[in-house]
Structures are given as structure tokens and as C-alpha cells.
Amino acid sequence: MAREEESTGRSWKTSRLDALRSEINSCRLCGLCNGRTNAVAGEGPEDARIFLLGEAPGAEEDRTGRPFVGRAGRILEDCLSSAGLERGQVFITNTVKCRPAKNRPPSSEEVKLCRKYLDAQLGIVKPSVIVTLGRVPLGLFIRSKRLGREPFRWDGYMVVPAYHPAAALHGIPNVRSSLTESLKLARSLSENGSSAITE
């Protein structure tokens, strides 16, 4: 056990996630910091096997400092539960940690500047499966413009493309069932490995 762990009883992962949270809370790398009430670093177990990646915090997230706590969050929790998962089992964060005004999608420059925090979180948690919720987070892992729905491997992770839960609020059909299936797949991949992924 490392000396710090011995003296504080906290794991190195928890310490690093907490340090990262402080860094994110005071980040001024892009203009989004000017409109935020709270940065939303993300939350979940330090050793979560499944890592959910959304787009950007909305109004409720900005108010509370927690990811997916508004209407989209309630849909996400329903789908997690239908997939046999609990919110507390997964790590949840976003491509950018501060709310874009009027819930516009984050710009590619904002996503690029915030990427170092996501990479650091992945490097600490080391999940086996990343579930991308919507097009913006999926765009981080693919070069082509064609956004498929098949899971794929990326830099040692299995990536499962999924609908963003807010799509259900915009009248797109079958979002809940499709998201639930994606989360079931993520669960199965995290438990059984990647043999279900065809190259």
C-alpha cells in the first residue's frame, strides 16, 4: 500500500479523481467557464467497469454539479435498471464538463480543450467498456463520418455506441428500448469480454 493510502485510508484512484475534480472546478481553458454555476466533473466508482459518456451538462447538472440528474438522467436511470444495472455501478461523465449556453452542442474546440480531463478519468478508472451517449461523444473515438451502431475496440477499450437518452424527449422512436439494449450489451461485454465484437 502506498504511503498516502496508508495514512489517509483513501485509494490512489480516489485521490487522483478528487484532484482532477478540483482542477476541473477551477478550469478556465475555454469560454464555457464564464457561464457555469458548477463544473460537472462526473461521478461513479473509481474502478467502474462501465463508463458512460454523455455530451455536456444541462441546466440541472449545472445547478447541482452532478451529471445526468435532469429529465434525460431519469430516462438513463430507467434504461440502466431495465438492463440490470444500477447508476451507482457505472462512472458517468461528459465530453465537456461545463454547460454550453442554451444547451447548444459543444464546439469541436471546446471538446478538444476538455479532452485532457476525459483522458485522465479513463486512465484512472480504466473501465473495460465505454458507452457513448449520442453523436458528440462517439465522434471522439471514430474518424469516419459514418456513425455506426456496432460496438468496436478503441485503444484497449470496448466502445458501445448508444442513443442519447434525451432523444426520447424529442420524439425519436424506440430510444428507450435501443438504449436499454446497448446497456445490456455493455454489461455483457464488461462481464464476458470482447468476443462479441467482430473486427
Ligand code: URA
Ligand atoms: N445531457 C448530457 O449529455 N449530459 C448530462 O449530464 C445531462 C444531459
